[in-house]
Amino acid sequence: MKExxxxxxxxxxxxxxxxxxxxxxxxxxxxxxxxxxxxxxxxNSMQFLILENYQRTRKKSEPLVNKxxxxxxxxxxxxxxxxxxxxxxxxxxxxxxxxxLKNVWEASATHKFIAIAAxxxxxPAAAIEITKAKIHLDTTTSDGVRSITVTVSKYENxxxxxxxxxxxxxxxxxxxxxxxxGDEGTYTTDSSGTITVEVTKDSLPGDTNxxxxxxxxxxxxxxxxxxxxEQLVPWGVAVKTGKDFFSQRTLWSTxxxxxxxxxFMAYGIVLSVWGTLIYLIIQFFKIxxxxxxxxTR
Amino acid sequence: MIWxxxxxxxCLIGVYAYYRQLSKGLVVTNMRDYVSWGIYISNFVxxxxxxxxxxxxxxxxxxxxxxxxxxxxxxxxxxxxxAITFASIIIIVDMGRPExxxxxxxxxxxxxxxxxxxxxxxxxxxxxxxLLYIPMLPDLKILNEQKNIKPGWIKRGxxxxxxxxxxxxxxxxxxxxxxxxxxxxIIPVAFCIHxxxxxxxxxxxxxGWDSTNFGAYFVSxxxxxxxxxxxxxxxxxxxxxxxxxxxxxxxxDRMGKALVLLAFLYLYFNINEYLVPAFKMKKPxxxxxxxxxxxxxxxxxxxxxxxxxxxxVIVLLFKKGRKPLPMFVIGIMxxxxxxxxxxxxxxxxxxxxxxxxxxxxxxxxHYFPSWEEWAIAIGTLAGALLIITIFVRLFPIIPIQExxxxxxxxxxxx
Numbered sequence: 001m002k003e004x005x006x007x008x009x010x011x012x013x014x015x016x017x018x019x020x021x022x023x024x025x026x027x028x029x030x031x032x033x034x035x036x037x038x039x040x041x042x043x044n045s046m047q048f049l050i051l052e053n054y055q056r057t058r059k060k061s062e063p064l065v066n067k068x069x070x071x072x073x074x075x076x077x078x079x080x081x082x083x084x085x086x087x088x089x090x091x092x093x094x095x096x097x098x099x100x101l102k103n104v105w106e107a108s109a110t111h112k113f114i115a116i117a118a119x120x121x122x123x124p125a126a127a128i129e130i131t132k133a134k135i136h137l138d139t140t141t142s143d144g145v146r147s148i149t150v151t152v153s154k155y156e157n158x159x160x161x162x163x164x165x166x167x168x169x170x171x172x173x174x175x176x177x178x179x180x181x182g183d184e185g186t187y188t189t190d191s192s193g194t195i196t197v198e199v200t201k202d203s204l205p206g207d208t209n210x211x212x213x214x215x216x217x218x219x220x221x222x223x224x225x226x227x228x229x230e231q232l233v234p235w236g237v238a239v240k241t242g243k244d245f246f247s248q249r250t251l252w253s254t255x256x257x258x259x260x261x262x263x264f265m266a267y268g269i270v271l272s273v274w275g276t277l278i279y280l281i282i283q284f285f286k287i288x289x290x291x292x293x294x295x296t297r
Numbered sequence: 298m299i300w301x302x303x304x305x306x307x308c309l310i311g312v313y314a315y316y317r318q319l320s321k322g323l324v325v326t327n328m329r330d331y332v333s334w335g336i337y338i339s340n341f342v343x344x345x346x347x348x349x350x351x352x353x354x355x356x357x358x359x360x361x362x363x364x365x366x367x368x369x370x371x372x373x374x375x376x377x378x379x380a381i382t383f384a385s386i387i388i389i390v391d392m393g394r395p396e397x398x399x400x401x402x403x404x405x406x407x408x409x410x411x412x413x414x415x416x417x418x419x420x421x422x423x424x425x426x427x428l429l430y431i432p433m434l435p436d437l438k439i440l441n442e443q444k445n446i447k448p449g450w451i452k453r454g455x456x457x458x459x460x461x462x463x464x465x466x467x468x469x470x471x472x473x474x475x476x477x478x479x480x481x482x483i484i485p486v487a488f489c490i491h492x493x494x495x496x497x498x499x500x501x502x503x504x505g506w507d508s509t510n511f512g513a514y515f516v517s518x519x520x521x522x523x524x525x526x527x528x529x530x531x532x533x534x535x536x537x538x539x540x541x542x543x544x545x546x547x548x549x550d551r552m553g554k555a556l557v558l559l560a561f562l563y564l565y566f567n568i569n570e571y572l573v574p575a576f577k578m579k580k581p582x583x584x585x586x587x588x589x590x591x592x593x594x595x596x597x598x599x600x601x602x603x604x605x606x607x608x609x610v611i612v613l614l615f616k617k618g619r620k621p622l623p624m625f626v627i628g629i630m631x632x633x634x635x636x637x638x639x640x641x642x643x644x645x646x647x648x649x650x651x652x653x654x655x656x657x658x659x660x661x662x663h664y665f666p667s668w669e670e671w672a673i674a675i676g677t678l679a680g681a682l683l684i685i686t687i688f689v690r691l692f693p694i695i696p697i698q699e700x701x702x703x704x705x706x707x708x709x710x711x
Contacts, residue, residue, distance in 0.1 A: 270420075
């Protein structure tokens, strides 16, 4: 029985030790550095690149800050240098395509973007290849039904052809992202490179004239990269801001516009409590004075 | 001496950690965009809560003509004064730029609960100080009459603070009236201080804080932790200053019964606060509630409920449980449970906002205080204990004159 007890204790401690060792091994996993390069085409007129650099272990990802990279278009040569960039505190760096590379850009339907890390010139840190693409957005209203039509085309063999099987989000541009305009979260283009979304969301707040932005966004497509297009439409409910809003006395206005009821209540309480306290201090000095009179007698 | 030395050491470490926070900024803490109120605000709520005991023992019992609590009034008042002092300090520590406190006066809005809190804390501090000082005047006379007090500066101090008290009829009359006025005044102010502190949370639309129950919930919890703190102090002072004649087993027994009542009251509000939202389990509150009941914070949550409330009630229902030593252990359980309860009120809610933030590092979604935060928080707790320790070394912790008078009256009555 006694031996069994020791055996049990031994097994318990061995279990704890082995468990600790496993945890220790977990912690010693070498962190992996990740470099991601993403191509963006905004409104068919602005092309730019975003580089993401972070370190990943099994447990977490940490951005790598102040890392220097050089970006090249198609080949690593001084004349095809897009920009020298440095990652910010989120581990990201951004660069637009410079004007001097216009001819190189227009010469080909597909392009390769190459990122070289400073001090590691021997091999690219990241590289992506994209096909030039365009995205167009159109709106129609028929029998009171509003529709958004988006067409994606890509450049191949010297001409623009429809890009099919391209997944995208279509909806109303809001602060946190795109609010889907139809019933689906994403849509995929057909053989004509087109999708049509029937707008099911109505009575959405717009600006003071009832306008809001609708957008179509292709995200992380292997061939085309990231594409986005926007259009202002008068489909929203006009939001009128009260002109006298800031002159109202409310709980959320400035200190000079405190509601009267609060002023009376707060000052009433403060004055009555501190008035009594001042009275008590006077009483205290009275006690002190009485003591001195008593001593002199 | 060792005790005082340890407290001073903790305070110095806290001061050094605060120096680091001042020079490097709040980045030395682990508070980020999600948890912007961490251990400092938990500590602030804890201090405000514990300070409420002054009003319970000194004012409510006094006005209710409950005389058995007379020897405990000074213990309660010094706990109240030291706790409210450090509540004020820790709230300034929480500010990255403490010099901007002046902006509250220069640009403060009367609509803001922060402004109300500052006003009410200042008022409560002042009333507590008066309630500590005025009833002590007759005792200062006794101390002034002692001939062998050394060193000289202590004697001079007694003379300065109480040399004018001669115990004349007029002086006694004014003093008695002042104490009654203060006792009446401190009750609504005490309720205000913790209700307004609760409104700092309840006026913010967040899971766990969006409650109309919060004022009463905070006040009941404050009475419980304050009573727990008084019990600990009663035991310690009784043991080390041999006050068995003044702080008797009867005092422990009665404080035990009071504690059971307060624990039941706080349990009632806890059930209200958690059972009703859990019954509905609204989607935006689900993550917060499940984290508390069965997730990351479950051990702390159930520790605070079971150790801080349920076990004390069970133990104190028995007469043997209301003896000094078990009461001391229960007092510690209540205070420790209450500290974690404050942490649970502040932190988990901040980790689960109704509208999650976008693109924040994963580390922002968890919170564990940095060593600087721990050092400062422990330093403030040590500071509060240091004030009590110094006070006890200099002044009588039992109101001598009042206790003697009451005992004489009692004997004459017999």
